[in-house]
Amino acid sequence: xxxxxxxxxxxxxxxxxxxxxxxxxxxxxxxxxxxxxxxxxxxxxxxxxxxxxxxxxxxxxxxxxxxxxxxxxxxxxxxxxxxxxxxxxxxxxxxxxxxxxxxxxxxxxxxxxxxxxxxxxxxxxxxxxxxxxxxxxxxxxxxxxxxxxxxxxxxxxxxxxxxxxxxxxxxxxxxxxxxxxxxxxxxxxxxxxxxxxxxxxxxxxxxxxxxxxxxxxxxxxxxxxxxxxxxxxxxxxxxxxxxxxxxxxxxxxxxxxxxxxxxxxxxxxxxxxxxxxxxxxxxxxxxxxxxxxxxxxxxxxxxx
Numbered sequence: 213x214x215x216x217x218x219x220x221x222x223x224x225x226x227x228x229x230x231x232x233x234x235x236x237x238x239x240x241x242x243x244x245x246x247x248x249x250x251x252x253x254x255x256x257x258x259x260x261x262x263x264x265x266x267x268x269x270x271x272x273x274x275x276x277x278x279x280x281x282x283x284x285x286x287x288x289x290x291x292x293x294x295x296x297x298x299x300x301x302x303x304x305x306x307x308x309x310x311x312x313x314x315x316x317x318x319x320x321x322x323x324x325x326x327x328x329x330x331x332x333x334x335x336x337x338x339x340x341x342x343x344x345x346x347x348x349x350x351x352x353x354x355x356x357x358x359x360x361x362x363x364x365x366x367x368x369x370x371x372x373x374x375x376x377x378x379x380x381x382x383x384x385x386x387x388x389x390x391x392x393x394x395x396x397x398x399x400x401x402x403x404x405x406x407x408x409x410x411x412x413x414x415x416x417x418x419x420x421x422x423x424x425x426x427x428x429x430x431x432x433x434x435x436x437x438x439x440x441x442x443x444x445x446x447x448x449x450x451x452x453x454x455x456x457x458x459x460x461x462x463x464x465x466x467x468x469x470x471x472x473x474x475x476x477x478x479x480x481x482x483x484x485x486x487x488x489x490x491x492x493x494x495x496x497x498x499x500x501x502x503x504x505x506x507x508x509x510x511x512x513x514x515x516x
Contacts, residue, residue, distance in 0.1 A: 258502050262358050269357055273365030277340070278372050292373035293380045296328035303328075303446045318478055319388050326474040327445040329377045334406045334466055335435045337370035341414025342431050345422055349516045359509040360502065363415045367407055374403065381477065393479030402473045402487075405494050409465040412497030415505040422516050423508070438464075444471045462489035465497065 263270070282289060304321045318326075341363035345352065348362050385392065421427040439445065444467055462468040468483065468490025475482050 258360060258506070259358065263361065263364075266357050266361055270361050270365055270368065273361060274368035274372070277365060277369035281369070289373075289376050292376040296325060296332040296377060297380060299328050299332075300325040307446060318390065318480075322384050322388050322390065322478070323474070324446055325384055326381060326477050327470050329374065329381055330403065330406055330470050330473045331439060331442065331445055331466065332377065333370055333374035333403070334410050334470075335439065336373065337367045337407065337410035338414045338417070339431055339435055340366040340370060341410065342417035342421055343428060344414075345418045345512060346425075346428070346516065352516055353513045359512060360415065360505060363411060363418050363505075367411050367414060370410070371403075371407065385478070390478055392477065395476040395479060395482060398476045398482075399473065402469050402476060405469045405491050406466070406473075408498045409469070409494035412494065412499070412501035414501070416497075416501035419501075419505045419508050422512055438466065442466045442470060444474075462486040463493060465490045465494040469494070 282291070300321055303324045307320075344362045344366040345359065352359065352362075417427060417431060421431075442464055443461070462485070468486035468488075472482050472487045474480070
C-alpha cells in the first residue's frame with residue numbers, strides 16, 4: 213500500500229502522462245507489488261487511515277490544480293483578488309446609496325468585500341469540487357487511490373486563492389482604518405467551517421455529476437442563486453428582512469459562517485446563534501456528501 217502511495221505521488225511530481233502509467237500497468241516495472249482493493253458494503257464515512265496514507269497525493273493534486281489555474285495567465289494570482297473585488301465594486305456602485313451597512317460604522321465597500329472574500333472561496337470550492345472527478349477520469353480509471361482525495365484537492369486549491377485574497381482585505385482595512393480585534397483569531401475556524409460545507413456539497417455534486425452529466429449545467433446556476441440567498445453578503449439582513457425570515461437564514465451554512473467571518477475580521481460582535489446553527493448544518497452536509505460519495509465511488513471507473 214505504501215509503495216502504491218509513493219508511486220502515485222511520484223507520477224504527479226514528475227508530470228508523467230497517464231498513458232505511461234497505463235503502459236506499465238499502473239505500477240513501476242521493477243517487481244510491482246500486488247494490491248488488493250476490496251469493496252466495503254453498506255454506507256461508510258471517510259476512511260481516515262486510507263486518506264492519511266495518501267496525504268502526499270492530496271498535496272500534489274491541490275498543487276496541480278493551482279498551477280493549471282494560473283498557467284499562462286497575465287495577472288497570475290491576482291485573479292484570486294479580482295473576482296471578489298470586481299463584485300464588490302458592482303454592489304457598491306448600484307447598491308451603495310440604497311443599501312448601507314446600517315447599524316455599523318463600516319464603509320459599505322469594506323462591508324461587502326469582507327463577505328465576498330469567504331463567499332468566493334465557498335463558491336469556487338463547490339464548483340471545482342463538483343467537476344473534479346469527471347475532469348480526473350483518466351486518473352480514476354487507471355490508478356487506485358481514495359477517490360475522496362479528488363474533491364478534497366479541489367477545495368484545498370480554492371483555499372490557496374482565499375489566502376491570496378486576504379491580503380486585499382488587510383489593505384482595505386488599513387485604508388478604512390479598521391483595526392483587527394482579538395476575534396480575528398477565529399477566522400481559521402470559520403474558514404474551516406466553510407471548507408467543511410463546501411466539501412460536503414462538492415463531493416455530493418461530484419458523485420452526481422459522474423452519473424448525470426447535466427448536473428454540470430445546474431451547478432453554476434445553483435451557486436449564483438445561493439449567493440443571492442445569502443443576503444449577508446450585500447446588506448445588513450437584520451435591518452432589511454422580516455424577523456420571521458431572518459430566523460431561518462442560519463440554515464444556510466454560508467450565511468452564519470460569512471456573517472461571523474466578517475464580524476471576526478472587522479472586530480464586530482459575533483452572532484453565536486447563527487454560527488452554531490450554520491456550523492451544525494455544515495457538518496451534516498459533510499456527512500451526507502461523504503456517505504453518498506463513498507456509496508457510489510466504486511462504480512466511478514465503470515460509469516465515467
